[in-house]
Amino acid sequence: AQSVSQHNHHVILSEAASLELGCNYSYGGTVNLFWYVQYPGQHLQLLLKYFSGDPLVKGIKGFEAEFIKSKFSFNLRKPSVQWSDTAEYFCAVGRWETSGSRLTFGEGTQLTVNP
């Protein structure tokens, strides 16, 4: 069965620190990869996605992620975090099947950025 693993469940950083959140998945076929973010009191929003092409994808608010196929990884990065980045981050893997798309989510990483 497909699974998604996020290595860090809670990350605490100071403003201006660099961020990298790990995401690994287990599926040998073609996948689409996503990072979603849930800010406090808000609903889940798409941060960035990878379908094909350049494995380094850029998203909103200065976030980027790199797809490394050989490592089954899709880590999220940001060079300098802000207090407003405090949120929960979810990695998700999608497979497109005849029955439609199915997303499997990781456990989530709670990021706290201290001012």
Added chain:
Amino acid sequence: SAVISQKPSRDICQRGTSLTIQCQVDSQVTMMFWYRQQPGQSLTLIATANQGSEATYESGFVIDKFPISRPNLTFSTLTVSNMSPEDSSIYLCSVASAQETQYFGPGTRLLVL
């Protein structure tokens, strides 16, 4: 992206009762999904809501407990039947067109006493 609304936004229910959650999107979409996010946990797909046919349920979820309707391309309902405290969760619908990205609604926060 589509604008998705859910009703109710939150509810407190007694065990043994049922609650129907509505999901409305402002444009026609191919796919609609229902997820559950239990306290402190990630999202788990309950089922795919199919227009004009029975929903496709994931392992561990059954139609008797979570009946789903999708009468058209912009609307779906999820019923949580015969509720118990273990059903306390956030229930989210999401939508996608063709093989595109899924976008999520604001969620329905359910507490069962």
